[in-house]
Ligand SMILES: [Zn+2]
């Protein structure tokens with residue numbers, strides 16, 4: 001069985017007290033059948049330091065982008081394009097809209113989101129979308145910018161069924177995190193039951209959002225196993241089936257060939 005953590009901030013874990021090294025974190029993950037992770041950048045300097053810290057590995061892929069909450073200052077658009085073209089970069093993001101934490105940067109968030117989609121289309125790389133309190137604008141921009149041409153995923157999905165339907169219509173994948181395991185997430189579990197398994201990904205978004213039974217502690221890629229176990233029960237399928245399907249979806253979306261599977 002092979003599980004993938006489709007979205008984590010691998011360089012953001014606590015390497016001073018909790019973990020010795022990236023090797024150790026990836027080994028903990030492998031012990032729980034999590035054999036591959038996508039390390040997601042949230043700024044351009046962050047991308048540089050992340051790739052330097054993690055290095056080139058067979059079991060880690062990178063995305064490159066500027067998070068909507070990191071737009072107080074503008075960034076170098078040409079540099080984003082240059083980094084996006086790198087062969088070890090499989091996606092643009094995370095990008096998107098976050099109106100919950102920042103209203104004053106909304107125009108900038110929208111412009112940056114559009115730019116990420118445009119570069120994604122140019123290089124045929126999918127976009128990793130973050131959205132909070134910005135449901136309609138997110139869908140509108142994805143549609144207006146023809147994001148169906150590069151495809152993508154809405155990560156850490158917490159939206160409603162109508163939004164899921166529209167994303168599926170756009171050809172997007174939907175990624176579920178530990179939030180689904182939280183006691184009050186009834187509505188999200190309902191939507192998760194509805195989303196077809198061939199369009200689902202699983203993620204940790206570590207170091208954030210640790211699933212039950214680790215809630216409140218630091219999250220790590222190994223815990224995507226707990227997300228997957230929970231989701232398999234919700235979908236009434238075996239963990240093996242869920243792992244096989246979500247890993248296949250991941251490889252398809254990001255055009256990744258994981259060495260251990262053909
Ligand atoms: Zn996010």
Ligand SMILES: [Zn+2]
Pocket residue numbers: 007008009040094205
């Ligand atoms: Zn994230």
